[in-house]
Amino acid sequence: MRFDVYTPLVLSLLLSVVAPPLARRGAPALAARVLTSAAVLTAAATTWSLVLLAAALLGHAPPLIREAREDGHPVTNPVPEAIGIAAGLALVAVAVRVYRAVRAERRTRRTLRRLCAGHPADTELIVAASEVPQAFAIPGRPGRILVTSAMLRALEPAERRVLLAHERAHLAHRHGPLVTAATLAAAADPLLGPVRRAVGFLVERWADEQAAATVGDRRIAARTLARAALTAGRARTACALHFTDRAVTRRIAALQTSPPPRLWSAAAAVLLLGTVSALLAADATGDLLRQLSGVLN
Amino acid sequence: MAGTGSRGRAERRSAGELESEVLATLWATERPLTPAEIQAEIDGALAYNTVHTILKRLYDKGLVLRDAAGRRGAYRPAKNAAELTAEAMHEALDRGPDPIAALQQFVTGLSPEEERALRELLAGGGA
Known part of the structure; x- marks a missing residue:
């Protein structure tokens, strides 16, 4: 139990270390899928481990221990009381973080519904008559694509096709739910923050690759990103924040080389990490139940 | 039956995509465009009749307007919802x-x- 219950934490860290290089080098569709699956499994295992650590406090209940001693059961509760209490507090923090993430998600959905108001239900493209260059996919059934008039004016015809193909790829491959899953996993297990960021980057790369394939020209796809980023950058200088994660530059650089290989072995390793944390959590559950039943009987 | 259904869906989707492309073109250009001009702008891959049909559909949905003040047959995007x-x-x-x-x-x-x-x-x- 000692190992099993702490390992999901170590595995979360490990996953966060491998996520960024995988996001940079692997084919985005495969990498995004395995990283999200592993993140969800690991977050569930980590949360469950906290539940187990907190539940192990039950084993400290003096009457139980006394009874156990009388019955001749060795009481080897491996969880010190302080850790059990810390785990309980961490669980409360997890609950608050997940609640906040869900609330933010619902707020976003409400906003998106408002953006679609007044547009015919069977129309894919929603144009916002705005000088803010902006484009994003609105998940749902059917999914919609919102683009502002400023963004449309900035692009050439072939580039507009790239933009639409990119947003369509988000909708067709259900990137919205995928990112939401990764976001909730990172809310439950903050160690997975880098995995959430990697998934966010990967779905953009995935849509870039799809768009490049649709127009049949990686150079036009790269140019579209450059022009859109410059247009958006000009509009944003007023904020003077200059915060950047270099995401666009890296996406453009990726389009200037050939499509990345599917790193099957790396993907399998990532999935293994997720599976191992789930298995260990299950094993720890068995340990705890045995321990408690040993104490109780 | 199933085959026909899925093909029907595919056709509908691609009609939807074409609508998006024509609408995006009208918004990108700051003056009203005739079907022929739209056809040229979308690098001629579409038949004139197709462009015309799509414009009619967009018009029926209230997404584009006929340019009453300007040239006959020219369209501009409707601004209200946008x-x-x-x-x-x-x-x-x-x-x-x-x-x-x-x-x-x-x-x-x-x-x-x-x-x-x-x-x-x-x-x-x-x-």
């Missing part, structure tokens, strides 16, 4: 925390040196 959407978007952006930040946005911020590099890329065409 302005409402812009208002709702600005409101959401101003209110904060930004609900759109969570979405997969097409592009995000740039640093000054990234901006320089991208400008060179566009100028040189050496992508």
